[in-house]
Amino acid sequence: MTANLSFGRILRFTLLSLGALIFLAPYIFMISTAGKAQSEIFSSSLSLIPEQWSYVENFTKALSRVSMPTLLMNGVIVCAMIFVVQIVVAIPCAYAMAKLKFRAARLMMVLVMLGLLVPIHATALPLYVAFDRLAVLNSYTALVAPFSISVFAIFLFLQFFRAIPDDLIHAARLDGMSETGIVARVVVPNAWPAITAFAIFSVVAHWNDLFWPLVVVTNQHYATPPLGLLYFRAAEAGDDYGALMAATLIITFPLVAAFLVAQKRFVEGITMTGLKG
Helix, strand or coil: HHHHHHHHHHHHHHHHHHHHHHHHHHHHHHHHCCCCCCCCCCCCCCCCCCCCHHHHHHHHHHHCCHHHHHHHHHHHHHHHHHHHHHHHHHHHHHHHHHHCCCCHHHHHHHHHHHCCCCCCCHHHHHHHHHHCCCCCCCCHHHHHHHHHHHHHHHHHHHHHHCCCHHHHHHHHHHHHHHHHHCCCCCCHHCCCHHHHHHHHHHHHHHHHHCCHHHHHHHHHCCCHHHHHHHHHHHHHCCCCCHHHHHHHHHHHHHHHHHHHHHHEEEEEHHHHHHHHC
């Protein structure tokens, strides 16, 4: 019996390690390339350890050729604004659909499910024309406004709020709380796992988004991190891949650090919304 348990643990550990290695392989290759000279990158031999360490040179180029602080600041501002607006809109909407009884509840649920099927690419052209006529291209407004309502956030919080006991809501109403007070003082404090889980999804999606910034931004002052990498490649004529990988490491590091800090809450939020929907 003990031998079978040990074999099972070894097998699981091996499979998990193999899976982790597969997913980490691109990041490991990126770290390796960021430390290589240009001639070594295009050499016929493939080695993860650089023969001549060029990390200092490549990171210096990455920080000097493109305004990296501006790119990172724009990424933080845009992701923070999008996330805050999404939360402010999604939580009351999901609470109403989960805990209030009204005739349009089923219709709203259908609309939310249909909204999950509509990609940003389908609405890009009319949004671009509207923003152009409003003269808000090359601004934070153009980067944030299309994502202010997240149907995925509404769906995620709806599943989570359905698990909150109705007795807790009724007790708050008996204490004289308004529906707004219930959302702010009862629902939100109990929804932090779901909020954290959604924060990871939202920040990663919009931090890495290239399509929409490429459509509405031509001024480098408003460039987000992925768009900044595109400018970097254009400035480098697409040749200096060592410096490009160094810039990519700088831009992806905040996401990796944020996920490592919030991974416990992330797993908890996904588990609770998935099992108690």
